Amino acid sequence: MMRRIASRRAMSAVLAAATLFAGLWMSATATADDTAPEPPATAQSIYGGTGPHPVATAVRTNPCQESIVGMFQHIAVHIFGNRDDMTCTQAFPNGLESPAGVNTYYPADIADLGSAPLIVMTGGIDANPGMYDRLARQWVSNGFVVMIPYEWFNSLAYVPAAGLAVAIMANRDPNSPLFNRIDLSRTFVAGHSAGGAASQQIAAVLPSVASLIDPTLRLAGVLAIEPGPIAVGALLNVPTLYLTGFNDFVVPDFAWVRWWQYNTTFNAPAWIANARGVSHFSPVDGTDAYLSSGTAVAWLRYMAFGDETAKRFFVGQDWLLPSDKTYFSVERNPLATALR
Structure with a gap:
């Protein structure tokens, strides 16, 4: 017991x-x-979403695979790892509308803003302008007017020049909702692939002739997204951000985008960021799937609005972009390092 x-x-x-x-x-x-501890804030976590401004545009898009050409494009980008289905307009050969033109996007509340900076965005070879609809809407929601000029080749400076011309005419047209609403002194040229080269081409010549085109026109910066080879950084005199992709086999980070573009940008601040998990066609994916979309917005907001939070990713001894695990490598040139 x-x-x-x-x-x-x-x-x-x-x-x-x-x-x-x-x-x-x-x-x-x-x-x-x-x-x-909370995971560190990244440019994508802060700026990768939609901004506060509603978007106004006459552009209408549909799934790219509704046309034969679009179906081949749809298959190609998914082979390269895109998550989302692309959108296209009816511009030929994806439809029967004109193969060349300019699509316009702007904040629906632009009258309340007084004015908005301008981005002229040029796509790549064989790209339909509707493929950049999501990027355009993201930028507009952050307070920019966006022009997307297009034709099939999209590789030379006359394409972004057409977008700039349409913007200037809209700014001068009393019947346009953009009449005196575009701040041409804060003009940016952006481009993906071939369009990234075309944007650098026009940036090389525009500053010297801008006042002849419009007394208020000033080029504020270049956003080159996985750019094509027909451009030289040594000709640029405005701040430039190069965005590349670790999984990009069309425009590898180690090729011309460094050899004679970023590495020869001696006359202006320049940054280059190589994102993990980003392929050549990621910029036509959803903006949350394109992991550099937030970095693009942050840089544009820093350059256009002096956004102090965005500035911390690019400026100062303890700049934040190098600690962002999104990127395999991040660099800036001496002129960018000297910024305060």
């Missing part, structure tokens, strides 16, 4: 100890979870 009582007491003691240990472990785990 005494042995049974002793055994039960021993068992009770073991259970009590086990219960106490489990309670302490759960408490410690809860405390660790409660005090675990």
Whole structure:
């Protein structure tokens, strides 16, 4: 009898100890979870979403695979890893509308803004302008007017020049909702692939003739997204951001985008960021899937609006972009390093 009582007491003691240990472990785990640091903010987490401004545009898009040409484009980008289906307009050969033109996007509340900076965005060879609809809407929602000029080749300076001309005419047209609403002194040229080269081409000549085109026109920067080879950084005199992709086999980060573009940008601040998980066609994916979309917005907001939060990713001794795990490598040239 005494042995049974002793055994039960021993068992009770073991259970009590086990219960106490489990309670302490759960408490410690809860405390660790409660005090675990938040993951560091990235440009994508802050700026990768939609901004506060509603978007106005006459552009209408449809799934690219609704046309034969679009179906081949649709298959190609998914082979390269795109997550989302692309959108296209009816511009030929994806439809029966004109193969050349300029699509316009602007903040629907632009009258309340007073004015908005301009981005002229040129796509790549064989790209339909509707493929950049999501990027355009993201930029507009952050307070920019966006022009997307297009034709099939999209590789030379006359394409962004056409977009700039349409913007200037809209700014001068009393019947346009953009009449005196585009701040031409904050004009940016942007481009993807071939369009990235075309944007650098026009940026090389525009500053010297801008005042002849319009007394208020000033080129504020170049956003070159996985740009084609027909451009030289040494000819640029305005701040330039090069965005490349670690999975891009069409415009590899180690090729011309460094050899004679970023590495020869001696006359202006320049940055280059090589994103993990980004292929050549990621910029026509959804903006949340294109992992550099937030960095593009941050740089544009820093350059156009002096956004102090965005500025921290690019300026100062402790600039934030190098610690962003999105990027395999990040660099800036001496003129960018000297910025304060």
